[in-house]
Amino acid sequence: MRSEVVMPQMGESVTEGTVTAWLKEIGDFVERDEPLFEITTDKVDAEVPSPLAGVLVERLAKVGDTVEINTVVAVLDTEAKAGEVSAASHEAASAPAKAASASSGAVSASSGGSATALASPAPTTTSAASSNGVPSREELRRTRSTPLVRRIAQEHGIADLSPIEGSGMSGRVTKADIMAFIESGAHQGTNGSTGPIASQPAQQTRQAPAAPPITLGDRDRYEPLGPQRAAIAEHMTRSRATSAHAHTIHEIDFSAVFKARKRMKAEFEERGVKLTYTAFMVKAVADALRAFPVVNASLDGDQLVYRGDINVGVAVALEASLIVPVVRNVDELSLLGVARSINDLAERARKKRLKPDEVRGGTFTLSNHGIFGAEFGVPIINQPQTAIISTGAIKKRVVVDQKTDAIMVRPTAIFCMSFDHRTIDGATADAFLAHIRTTLEGWE
Amino acid sequence: MSQYDVVVIGSGPGGYVAAIHAAQSGLKTAIVEREPTERLGGTCLLRGCIPTKAMLHTADMLETLKKGDEIGVMASDVALDMAKMHAYKAKVVKKNAGGVSYLMKKNKIDVHLGHGRLAGKGKVSVEAADGKTQTLSTKNVILATGSTCFHLPFIDMSPARVLDSDGILELEEVPEHLVVIGAGAVGTEFASVFLRYGSKVTLIEMAPRVLPSEDHEVCAEAEKSFKKQGMTVLTSSKVTDVKADDKGVKLVVETKKGDKTSSQTIEASHLLVAAGRAPRTQDIGAKGTKIKINDRGVVEVDEFLRTGEPGVYAIGDIVNTAWLAHVASKEGILAVDHIAGKNPRPINHRLVPMCTYCSPEVASVGLSEEAAKEAGYDVKTGVFPFSAIGKAAILNKTEGFVKIVADKKYDELLGLHIIGPKATELITEGTLAMELESTIEELLMTIHPHPTLAEAVAEAAHAAMGHAIHI
Numbered sequence: 001m002r003s004e005v006v007m008p009q010m011g012e013s014v015t016e017g018t019v020t021a022w023l024k025e026i027g028d029f030v031e032r033d034e035p036l037f038e039i040t041t042d043k044v045d046a047e048v049p050s051p052l053a054g055v056l057v058e059r060l061a062k063v064g065d066t067v068e069i070n071t072v073v074a075v076l077d078t079e080a081k082a083g084e085v086s087a088a089s090h091e092a093a094s095a096p097a098k099a100a101s102a103s104s105g106a107v108s109a110s111s112g113g114s115a116t117a118l119a120s121p122a123p124t125t126t127s128a129a130s131s132n133g134v135p136s137r138e139e140l141r142r143t144r145s146t147p148l149v150r151r152i153a154q155e156h157g158i159a160d161l162s163p164i165e166g167s168g169m170s171g172r173v174t175k176a177d178i179m180a181f182i183e184s185g186a187h188q189g190t191n192g193s194t195g196p197i198a199s200q201p202a203q204q205t206r207q208a209p210a211a212p213p214i215t216l217g218d219r220d221r222y223e224p225l226g227p228q229r230a231a232i233a234e235h236m237t238r239s240r241a242t243s244a245h246a247h248t249i250h251e252i253d254f255s256a257v258f259k260a261r262k263r264m265k266a267e268f269e270e271r272g273v274k275l276t277y278t279a280f281m282v283k284a285v286a287d288a289l290r291a292f293p294v295v296n297a298s299l300d301g302d303q304l305v306y307r308g309d310i311n312v313g314v315a316v317a318l319e320a321s322l323i324v325p326v327v328r329n330v331d332e333l334s335l336l337g338v339a340r341s342i343n344d345l346a347e348r349a350r351k352k353r354l355k356p357d358e359v360r361g362g363t364f365t366l367s368n369h370g371i372f373g374a375e376f377g378v379p380i381i382n383q384p385q386t387a388i389i390s391t392g393a394i395k396k397r398v399v400v401d402q403k404t405d406a407i408m409v410r411p412t413a414i415f416c417m418s419f420d421h422r423t424i425d426g427a428t429a430d431a432f433l434a435h436i437r438t439t440l441e442g443w444e
Numbered sequence: 445m446s447q448y449d450v451v452v453i454g455s456g457p458g459g460y461v462a463a464i465h466a467a468q469s470g471l472k473t474a475i476v477e478r479e480p481t482e483r484l485g486g487t488c489l490l491r492g493c494i495p496t497k498a499m500l501h502t503a504d505m506l507e508t509l510k511k512g513d514e515i516g517v518m519a520s521d522v523a524l525d526m527a528k529m530h531a532y533k534a535k536v537v538k539k540n541a542g543g544v545s546y547l548m549k550k551n552k553i554d555v556h557l558g559h560g561r562l563a564g565k566g567k568v569s570v571e572a573a574d575g576k577t578q579t580l581s582t583k584n585v586i587l588a589t590g591s592t593c594f595h596l597p598f599i600d601m602s603p604a605r606v607l608d609s610d611g612i613l614e615l616e617e618v619p620e621h622l623v624v625i626g627a628g629a630v631g632t633e634f635a636s637v638f639l640r641y642g643s644k645v646t647l648i649e650m651a652p653r654v655l656p657s658e659d660h661e662v663c664a665e666a667e668k669s670f671k672k673q674g675m676t677v678l679t680s681s682k683v684t685d686v687k688a689d690d691k692g693v694k695l696v697v698e699t700k701k702g703d704k705t706s707s708q709t710i711e712a713s714h715l716l717v718a719a720g721r722a723p724r725t726q727d728i729g730a731k732g733t734k735i736k737i738n739d740r741g742v743v744e745v746d747e748f749l750r751t752g753e754p755g756v757y758a759i760g761d762i763v764n765t766a767w768l769a770h771v772a773s774k775e776g777i778l779a780v781d782h783i784a785g786k787n788p789r790p791i792n793h794r795l796v797p798m799c800t801y802c803s804p805e806v807a808s809v810g811l812s813e814e815a816a817k818e819a820g821y822d823v824k825t826g827v828f829p830f831s832a833i834g835k836a837a838i839l840n841k842t843e844g845f846v847k848i849v850a851d852k853k854y855d856e857l858l859g860l861h862i863i864g865p866k867a868t869e870l871i872t873e874g875t876l877a878m879e880l881e882s883t884i885e886e887l888l889m890t891i892h893p894h895p896t897l898a899e900a901v902a903e904a905a906h907a908a909m910g911h912a913i914h915i
Contacts, residue, residue: 147882152854
C-alpha cells in the first residue's frame with residue numbers, strides 16, 4: 001500500500017521547508033520514526049522521521065527544493081520489500097515538486113492519488129516562478145506596470161506591485177492605481193514584512209542603501225546564502241533599521257560563581273547535568289528581568305507589550321549559522337532546571353533535532369562571545385525583543401578593590417547590553433545590568 | 445420587421461465604425477443615413493477631413509513645385525487648375541465613401557437611407573427622401589448624427605460670397621481676397637489652402653491667439669509663420685458687421701490692443717465663416733425620452749456613452765467630448781463594446797491627439813505648458829527646433845519645433861506639442877508614449893531612425909533632460 005510523506009508543519013509560523021538531505025535511498029526500508037530526510041527552515045534544522053514503516057519508492061523533492069508545508073515529498077510502500085521499486089517511480093522521483101501548494105498537498109494527503117499526479121502538481125499563484133521558467137501570474141502582474149508607475153513605486157519604496165489591482169490594459173497597474181494605493185496607506189505593509197502590520201515595530205524601516213557593485217576576480221566564486229543565513233541577514237538588517245540601538249558595558253566578577261560551580265559541579269554531574277557558566281548567567285538574567293519588566297517587553301506600534309513569561313533565548317553557534325533556542329519560564333526553574341534545559345537545547349541544536357517551537361517565543365536573548373576569547377561583543381537586538389546581552393570570555397583580570405584600593409586577580413567577564421533606546425533609558429539599562437552583576441557576584 | 449441588436453443613426457466616422465464593430469461583435473446591425481447623395485461617410489468623408497485634406501495636398505504640391513528651383517526642380521508655369529483640383533477631390537471622396545459602402549456589405553450591415561429618429565422604446569423610424577417611412581425594431585440605438593456648420597447669428601449666410609466650410613469646398617474660383625472668421629482648425633486650414641492657391645487672406649480671431657486651444661509657444665510660432673507667408677492675421681478682433689452682395693463683402697472689425705480698441709473696414713471678395721460647429725440633435729426623436737440635451741444641443745452621456753434612455757447611446761459631435769473624427773470612432777467602439785457586455789475601459793480624453801492641417805502643421809496631445817502648471821504640476825519643458833534636424837533641411841521645411849511638457853517629479857510625459865512638417869503624423873509617438881505612461885527617459889531611450897523628422901521628438905526629450913545633442 002502506497003503512503004505519502006509530506007513536508008511537516010514545523011510550528012505554526014513555518015510555511016515552507018527546504019530538503020537538505022535524504023537519509024534513505026529509493027528502495028531502502030525505513031522504520032517508523034526513523035529519520036527519513038533532513039530539512040531546514042528559517043527557524044530550525046531538523047530531521048523528519050518516517051510516519052510509517054515501509055520501502056521508500058519515490059522522492060518527489062530534490063535536495064535544495066523548497067516546498068510548502070503539506071507538500072508530498074516522498075512515497076512509501078508499506079507492503080513492498082526492500083529493493084522493490086518500479087521504473088515509473090524512478091522517473092517520478094526526478095520530477096520537480098517545487099510548485100506544489102499547501103492546498104494540493106492537503107488534498108493529496110487524504111486522497112492517496114497517483115504518484116504521477118503528485119509529481120507534477122499544478123502551479124499556484126503563490127509560487128514565485130513555475131518550474132519550467134515561465135513567469136508566474138504574480139510575476140507577470142508585477143511586470144504589468146508602466147514606466148511611470150515603476151518610478152512612483154521606487155520613490156515610495158514599493159518593491160512589490162502585485163497587491164495593486166491594475167485597471168489598465170490587460171490588468172496593467174496605472175498611475176491612478178498606484179496613487180490610489182499609496183493614498184490608502186496600503187503600501188506601508190508591502191515591503192517584505194511577512195507578519196501582520198501591528199506586530200511589526202519595523203514599520204518605520206528605512207531602505208537599506210544599495211551595496212556598491214562587486215567586481216569579480218578570477219578566483220572569486222558565488223555561493224548562495226542558505227535559508228538560515230538569509231533569514232539571519234534579513235532579521236539583523238531589519239533590527240538595525242527598527243530599534244534605536246544603545247549600549248552599556250559592565251565588568252562582572254565571577255569569583256562567587258566560580259566557587260559555586262566548583263562546589264556544585266559534581267552533584268550536577270551525578271544527576272546527568274553539566275553545569276556551565278551560562279546556566280548561572282541565564283538564571284541571573286531571569287531574576288533581573290523579573291525586577292525590570294520593561295526589559296522583558298516588546299514595542300508594538302506606539303504601545304509597549306509587557307511579556308508575562310520570561311523566556312530567555314540562548315544563542316548557539318552552529319557550523320555555518322546561529323540558532324537561538326529558548327529556555328521557557330526561566331524564572332520558575334531552579335539552577336538545575338536551567339542547566340538541564342540549556343544542555344538539552346544546545347545539544348539538540350547541534351544535532352539538528354530542535355523542534356521549531358523551541359526557537360520561538362523568546363522575550364530576551366543572551367549571546368556568548370567568549371568562546372574564542374573575545375573581551376566582549378556588541379549584539380543586535382533579536383526583534384521584537386527590546387534588549388540583548390552578550391558576554392565576553394571569563395578571564396582572570398587584574399581588579400582594583402574599590403574600597404581598599406587593593407589590586408587583586410579575579411575571574412571576570414565583560415557584559416555588553418544592547419537596548420532599544422526608544423523604550424529603555426540608559427539608567428534602566430545600567431540598573432538592569434547592575435542587578436545581574438549583584439546576583440552573580442553575590443552567588444552563594 | 446427585422447429585429448436588430450444595434451441600429452446606428454449616422455454613417456460618419458463614429459457611426460460607420462460603430463456599425464462595423466457591432467457586426468464584428470456578432471450583433472445584428474443596421475445603419476441609417478440621410479445624406480441626399482446617398483453616400484456614406486458623414487461630414488468627415490464628404491465635407492470634412494477627406495476633401496479638405498485633398499485640397500491641402502494640392503496646395504502643398506503647388507507650394508513645393510513653386511519652390512522647386514531652390515532644390516533643382518525647374519517647373520515653369522506652375523499653376524492651379526481649380527476644376528482639376530475639384531475632380532481629384534471628388535475622386536478621393538468617392539473612393540472613400542465607396543469604401544464605407546463596401547465595408548457595410550462585407551460585414552452584412554443593413555443600410556437604410558433616410559432620416560432616422562427614435563420612435564419609442566426599441567424603435568427607430570426611417571423617413572426616406574420620398575416621404576415613405578419604415579420602422580426598425582432594435583435592442584440598442586447609437587446616435588451618431590454629427591454636427592453642422594455653426595453660423596454666427598448676425599451674419600446673413602445667403603449671399604453667394606458668404607460661405608461656410610461646406611460651401612467653400614465647392615468654390616470654383618480662387619478668391620481674390622478671402623477673409624476667414626475663426627482661427628481654429630477649420631479656419632486656419634482653409635486660410636492656408638487659399639493663401640497658397642493665390643488668394644490674399646485675412647484671418648480674424650476673437651481670442652488673443654490663433655489656434656487658441658494650443659500651447660502658447662505653438663500659437664506664437666503659427667502666427668509668426670502665417671504672417672511670414674503673407675497672411676494678414678488679426679487676433680483679439682471681433683467682426684461687428686458684415687455686408688455682402690454679388691461682388692464682394694464688407695466687414696467691420698474691431699481690434700483690441702491693451703485698453704484700446706480700433707475699428708477698421710475690410711473689403712474682400714469672399715468671406716468664410718469658420719466659427720465652429722453645432723451638434724445635429726434638433727430632430728432625432730429625443731422628445732418624450734429620458735435623453736437630456738443641454739441648451740447648446742449637446743447630448744449628456746456617461747463614460748460609456750450611455751444617454752439617460754436605456755439602450756440609447758450617443759457618440760461623436762453630439763456629445764461633450766472633442767469633436768474629432770478619431771474620437772467619434774473610438775467612442776463608437778466603446779459604445780458597442782459596452783452593448784456587447786465586454787466591460788470596456790472608458791476613453792482617456794486627456795490623450796486625444798489634436799491635429800490641425802494648416803501650414804505649418806500643428807499637432808498636440810496632453811497638457812499644454814500653461815494647462816500643466818494650472819493643474820499643479822512642477823513643469824519642465826524641452827524644445828527642439830526643426831531647423832536643427834537634417835531631414836527637415838532636406839525637405840526644405842525647417843519651420844517649427846517639438847515641445848515636450850513633463851512633470852519634474854517623475855519625468856512624467858504630460859504633453860507633446862509639434863508645429864512643423866508632418867506634425868500630424870509625428871504626434872502619434874507622443875500619444876502612444878502617454879498611453880503607456882512613459883517618462884521622458886523612455887522617449888529618449890527609444891532609438892529614432894536617422895534621418896527622419898521624428899528625431900526632433902527624441903531631441904526634445906533630451907532637451908527636457910537638459911542635454912539636447914544637436915543644438
